[in-house]
Amino acid sequence: MVGIVGYGSYLPRYRIKVENIAKEWGSDPEVIKRGLQLFEKTVPGLDEDTITISVEAARNALKRAGINPQDIGAVYIGSESHPYAVKPSATILIDALGIGPHVHVASYEFACKAGTEAMYVAYSLVKAGEMKYAMGIGADTSQGAPGDALEYSASAGGAAFIMGSENVVAEILFTNSYTSDTPDFWRREHEFYPRHAARFTGEPAYFKHLVSAGKALLEKSKMKPSDFKYCVFHMPNGKFPQMAAKQLGFAKEQMEVGWIVPWMGNTYSGSSPTGLAAILDVASPGDLIFMVSFGSGAGSDGFVYRVTDKIKDVQNKAPKLRDQLDKDKIYLDYGQYAKYRGKIILNE
Amino acid sequence: MISPKYHREIPQRYRLEAGKCKACSNISFPPRLVCPECGKNEFETVRLNGEGKLLTYTIIRVASDKFFGKTPFAVGIVELKDGVKLTTQIADVDFDKIKIGIKVKLVFRKIQDEGKSGLHCYGYKAVLV
Numbered sequence: 001m002v003g004i005v006g007y008g009s010y011l012p013r014y015r016i017k018v019e020n021i022a023k024e025w026g027s028d029p030e031v032i033k034r035g036l037q038l039f040e041k042t043v044p045g046l047d048e049d050t051i052t053i054s055v056e057a058a059r060n061a062l063k064r065a066g067i068n069p070q071d072i073g074a075v076y077i078g079s080e081s082h083p084y085a086v087k088p089s090a091t092i093l094i095d096a097l098g099i100g101p102h103v104h105v106a107s108y109e110f111a112c113k114a115g116t117e118a119m120y121v122a123y124s125l126v127k128a129g130e131m132k133y134a135m136g137i138g139a140d141t142s143q144g145a146p147g148d149a150l151e152y153s154a155s156a157g158g159a160a161f162i163m164g165s166e167n168v169v170a171e172i173l174f175t176n177s178y179t180s181d182t183p184d185f186w187r188r189e190h191e192f193y194p195r196h197a198a199r200f201t202g203e204p205a206y207f208k209h210l211v212s213a214g215k216a217l218l219e220k221s222k223m224k225p226s227d228f229k230y231c232v233f234h235m236p237n238g239k240f241p242q243m244a245a246k247q248l249g250f251a252k253e254q255m256e257v258g259w260i261v262p263w264m265g266n267t268y269s270g271s272s273p274t275g276l277a278a279i280l281d282v283a284s285p286g287d288l289i290f291m292v293s294f295g296s297g298a299g300s301d302g303f304v305y306r307v308t309d310k311i312k313d314v315q316n317k318a319p320k321l322r323d324q325l326d327k328d329k330i331y332l333d334y335g336q337y338a339k340y341r342g343k344i345i346l347n348e
Numbered sequence: 349m350i351s352p353k354y355h356r357e358i359p360q361r362y363r364l365e366a367g368k369c370k371a372c373s374n375i376s377f378p379p380r381l382v383c384p385e386c387g388k389n390e391f392e393t394v395r396l397n398g399e400g401k402l403l404t405y406t407i408i409r410v411a412s413d414k415f416f417g418k419t420p421f422a423v424g425i426v427e428l429k430d431g432v433k434l435t436t437q438i439a440d441v442d443f444d445k446i447k448i449g450i451k452v453k454l455v456f457r458k459i460q461d462e463g464k465s466g467l468h469c470y471g472y473k474a475v476l477v
Contacts, residue, residue: 045439045457047437047439047457047458047459047473048457051470052455052457055456056455056456095362095363096363330442339417346416346417
């Protein structure tokens with residue numbers, strides 16, 4: 001059975017609280033916290049980007065997998081903040097990790113589901129017998145325009161997953177994708193910040209795609225929500241995934257472990273992958289995990305995982321997501337945040 | 349940093365590749381053509397451990413133009429477990445917590461940009477463990 005043989009996550013140490021953002025724009029932080037269920041978010045350091053986040057997450061995945069990097073046949077990074085418009089992010093990653101040069105790499109983009117696209121293709125290549133191992137990564141230093149609702153959520157982080165067929169820690173039992181042309185969120189070329197269609201991003205986009213993909217996945221797997229120990233969905237804010245879980249028939253207890261958004265923010269392509277990493281950090285053999293991502297534009301990828309008895313051997317081999325989320329935080333004020341995110345216009 | 353020079357230094361900057369003298373086992377980082385200890389010239393490539401301790405440091409408050417907006421930042425000399433000493437920035441750090449002898453590890457970070465349209469240059473920096 002093909003599945004995850006190693007996984008790793010990485011979050012920057014910097015944070016900004018909702019209060020600091022709301023204060024600058026004359027908004028009531030209590031309304032934001034209550035409405036979006038967001039309290040603080042991660043911020044990348046001045047020297048961090050999607051590539052550095054991917055490298056650190058991938059190093060942690062390699063520590064858990066314990067494999068020779070030279071056996072990895074493909075590396076895909078899904079992100080909407082690749083540092084280069086033309087030059088694949090994974091070329092830098094493979095040289096940092098000692099993978100290749102006989103390796104296939106690509107940068108994927110599909111708003112917030114580029115990470116699960118990378119995971120899906122990596123899984124499919126191993127399943128097809130094309131290679132022994134393949135790595136899929138979801139990572140972002142998400143953009144949100146100053147003063148926009150997205151500024152409260154757009155954060156930074158990522159997770160990497162090595163797919164293989166030996167020493168699997170979580171088997172992938174079923175997958176399902178659901179896609180349509182739904183223009184709820186976009187960023188034109190050369191534009192610095194994305195645009196979105198406000199409430200249109202909810203029902204016709206997020207809920208329609210995520211719930212449709214989830215329902216089809218339940219039918220395909222002939223499983224019911226109560227069969228699963230955990231579920232994780234794309235987390236644009238704290239509220240949406242809870243509503244999606246309810247629509248699909250999952251209980252709050254099933255999503256609590258992977259529901260990291262209130263203190264992490266939306267890591268875009270890294271959102272549901274980091275949630276999955278948080279679940280794998282504590283999962284036990286035999287646990288079933290239900291995962292559905294969402295990317296604006298729009299589409300959703302669904303996965304059903306079954307955790308194996310190998311999981312306990314790898315959980316402590318690399319930093320856990322919750323530890324990175326809860327420990328050693330460095331808080332920024334809005335002025336520092338604006339500088340860190342390149343929001344201040346400087347002379348050449 | 350121009351592209352060919354950056355490319356040549358990737359094994360050291362990305363993977364901490366060093367040269368271990370086949371005659372006396374002295375490790376040179378970056379690799380050398382001649383061993384400074386025994387004068388022999390045959391080496392094997394080894395990857396440094398990436399963990400070590402801080403030997404000394406300073407805080408840069410006035411930097412060159414390429415590091416405009418990045419100040420203040422810490423730069424230190426780190427001694428790795430392999431015995432190699434290297435100079436590197438110390439990232440993500442509260443200056444009050446830096447102490448000589450403190451444990452550090454090397455992480456992958458962006459070192460500098462070649463202007464607004466040039467290369468992003470990556471390499472290692474130290475963080476406190």
